[in-house]
Amino acid sequence: xxxxxxxxxxxxxxxxxxxxxxxxxxxxxxxxxxxxxxxxxxxxxxxxxxxxxxxxxxxxxxxxxxxxxxxxxxxxxxxxxxxxxxxxxxxxxxxxxxxxxxxxxxxxxxxxxxxxxxxxxxxxxxxxxxxxxxxxxxxxxxxxxxxxxxxxxxxxxxxxxxxxxxxxxxxxxxxxxxxxxxxxxxxxxxxxxxxxxxxxxxxxxxxxxxxxxxxxxxxxxxxxxxxxxxxxxxxxxxxxxxxxxxxxxxxxxxxxxxxxxxxxxxxxxxxxxxxxxxxxxxxxxxxxxxxxxxxxxxxxxxxxxxxxxxxxxxxxxxxxxxxxxxxxxxxxxxxxxxxxxxxxxxxxxxxxxxxxxxxxxxxxxxxxxxxxxxxxxxxxxxxxxxxxxxxxxxxxxxxxxxxxxxxxxxxxxxxxxxxxxxxxxxxxxxxxxxxxxxxxxxxxxxxxxxxxxxxxxxxxxxxxxxxxxxxxxxxxxxxxxxxxxxxxxxxxxxxxxxxxxxxxxxxxxxxxxxxxxxxxxxxxxxxxxxxxxxxxxxxxxxxxxxxxxxxxxxxxxxxxxxxxxxxxxxxxxxxxxxxxxxxxxxxxxxxxxxxxxxxxxxxxxxxxxxxxxxxxxxxxxxx
Numbered sequence: 001x002x003x004x005x006x007x008x009x010x011x012x013x014x015x016x017x018x019x020x021x022x023x024x025x026x027x028x029x030x031x032x033x034x035x036x037x038x039x040x041x042x043x044x045x046x047x048x049x050x051x052x053x054x055x056x057x058x059x060x061x062x063x064x065x066x067x068x069x070x071x072x073x074x075x076x077x078x079x080x081x082x083x084x085x086x087x088x089x090x091x092x093x094x095x096x097x098x099x100x101x102x103x104x105x106x107x108x109x110x111x112x113x114x115x116x117x118x119x120x121x122x123x124x125x126x127x128x129x130x131x132x133x134x135x136x137x138x139x140x141x142x143x144x145x146x147x148x149x150x151x152x153x154x155x156x157x158x159x160x161x162x163x164x165x166x167x168x169x170x171x172x173x174x175x176x177x178x179x180x181x182x183x184x185x186x187x188x189x190x191x192x193x194x195x196x197x198x199x200x201x202x203x204x205x206x207x208x209x210x211x212x213x214x215x216x217x218x219x220x221x222x223x224x225x226x227x228x229x230x231x232x233x234x235x236x237x238x239x240x241x242x243x244x245x246x247x248x249x250x251x252x253x254x255x256x257x258x259x260x261x262x263x264x265x266x267x268x269x270x271x272x273x274x275x276x277x278x279x280x281x282x283x284x285x286x287x288x289x290x291x292x293x294x295x296x297x298x299x300x301x302x303x304x305x306x307x308x309x310x311x312x313x314x315x316x317x318x319x320x321x322x323x324x325x326x327x328x329x330x331x332x333x334x335x336x337x338x339x340x341x342x343x344x345x346x347x348x349x350x351x352x353x354x355x356x357x358x359x360x361x362x363x364x365x366x367x368x369x370x371x372x373x374x375x376x377x378x379x380x381x382x383x384x385x386x387x388x389x390x391x392x393x394x395x396x397x398x399x400x401x402x403x404x405x406x407x408x409x410x411x412x413x414x415x416x417x418x419x420x421x422x423x424x425x426x427x428x429x430x431x432x433x434x435x436x437x438x439x440x441x442x443x444x445x446x447x448x449x450x451x452x453x454x455x456x457x458x459x460x461x462x463x464x465x466x467x468x469x470x471x472x473x474x475x476x477x478x479x480x481x482x483x484x485x486x487x488x489x490x491x492x493x494x495x496x497x498x499x500x501x502x503x504x505x506x507x508x509x510x511x512x513x514x515x516x517x518x519x520x521x522x523x524x525x526x527x528x529x530x531x532x533x534x535x536x537x538x539x540x541x542x543x544x545x546x547x548x549x550x551x552x553x554x555x556x557x558x559x560x561x562x563x564x565x566x567x568x569x570x571x572x573x574x575x576x577x578x579x580x581x582x583x584x585x586x587x588x589x590x591x592x593x594x595x596x597x598x599x600x601x602x603x604x605x606x607x608x609x610x611x612x613x614x615x616x617x618x619x620x621x622x623x
């Protein structure tokens with residue numbers, strides 16, 4: 001009897017040791033191991049001391065749960081046994097937010113580089129003077145944040161502008177690396193960029209800026225508010241995707257494509273319907289590329305075929321986006337190829353890049369390659385291992401006050417009612433600009449029109465005026481010229497515009513030279529010839545403002561000496577296809593644009609005229 005009891009006690013001791021080992025292994029598995037640990041204890045309590053076979057089964061189950069936890073870190077048993085289907089959009093949404101943060105970073109950095117010369121205190125159109133003039137329109141109190149939504153109302157200075165750009169870049173980096181709550185930092189990026197767009201005036205009123213604000217607003221409701229556990233940072237499958245927000249974000253791209261097609265066929269200034277628009281498109285772009293220059297020299301038959309292919313690809317991708325999973329995947333690749341083609345032929349800053357990022361939402365997870373999915377799984381498993389090690393250290397330091405798995409937290413999402421309400425509002429508003437492009441053939445309901453005008457200051461839904469603007473049959477560029485004797489005029493060249501004839505078109509995107517774009521818009525629209533900021537630009541160039549001179553290159557004649565007078569002149573620019581000539585452009589004089597400007601510091605060897613109005617180009621404005 002004694003030998004039997006000793007044998008049983010020995011076996012129970014050994015089995016207890018085995019159970020302790022299993023519990024320790026389960027605790028390493030994190031939150032998924034807690035359920036298995038409780039089940040193993042319940043089995044051992046019912047059956048007494050488990051056999052070695054049962055212990056091996058528990059160990060096998062624990063190992064499998066550890067492998068599953070690297071794929072999905074949730075406390076839901078069904079999520080472990082049934083991982084997300086390959087036809088979900090979790091991976092696509094995860095990559096979408098990383099690239100959206102990158103686009104935000106490029107936009108903030110590009111404007112930050114030009115901010116001081118454009119809207120700084122010594123810039124062309126200071127933001128402080130703009131807000132001061134807005135305050136003079138009896139817009140006070142909280143109404144100023146509605147009519148001119150910007151954080152600069154609290155304090156407008158160069159320091160405040162730099163802080164806005166810095167906070168925008170910081171929140172964009174957090175969004176890129178998924179360091180913290182995606183929805184919160186996506187909203188911070190949107191607020192900072194809206195503040196800069198409002199204070200940027202004409203220099204921040206382009207289709208790329210408006211599209212970024214649209215996407216950034218609705219993406220705030222597509223992202224989770226908090227990440228939950230630290231290990232969820234690199235786990236695309238740890239979040240659920242809100243279907244309503246996903247479809248509204250897709251609708252932005254669909255509306256943009258449909259509106260572009262409607263405009264091309266209803267306001268055919270370039271000849272899209274006759275398949276003759278492509279040569280004009282290449283030449284009339286604000287900032288063409290070297291590829292556009294060489295494509296322009298190809299035979300007309302090639303241009304006709306290329307125009308037909310581009311229109312067919314755009315229409316086909318739009319139709320395929322409305323189809324099932326496979327048509328949407330095909331439409332995504334057609335759409336991406338088309339946007340890459342536009343990027344190669346014109347510098348549209350972040351506009352085409354942002355459309356590619358939007359197209360990712362039409363691509364389900366099975367559309368990604370196996371290597372991409374495997375990369376994210378390995379990345380998540382390494383992060384999960386680090387979080388487990390940190391959790392074990394915390395448990396050892398807390399001396400039992402924290403247990404394994406207590407640090408795991410679920411992601412927090414927006415309330416479903418809030419998301420549905422915002423999505424319904426945005427989806428209705430997205431239809432208004434598209435209906436306006438039909439020129440009255442499809443009238444806009446009065447309620448929708450009033451609601452669209454009410455939210456228009458926040459740039460949530462816009463009409464893309466620059467994308468759908470009237471186009472002249474010729475290319476006009478605005479050139480600043482200086483003279484010291486009223487006879488010989490020398491050109492000041494812009495950084496990206498084709499001011500010099502021998503200047504080859506270059507790639508500058510995704511950087512956005514905003515001064516070059518604005519000068520091209522003014523020359524085409526034939527407006528604001530004597531606008532305050534244009535005269536101020538001449539004054540800043542005449543006084544050699546360092547912030548402004550970063551965007552302007554003076555001629556060799558005025559590198560060390562100041563001109564006597566400055567004037568703006570419009571020229572008709574065309575591609576120079578003459579092979580014997582080394583120039584890339586040829587130009588024809590069009591007219592003198594606006595009023596000439598007197599320099600406050602004329603050359604010492606030149607005597608200033610007493611009567612500036614006797615000049616051959618009219619009266620002058622003193623600086």
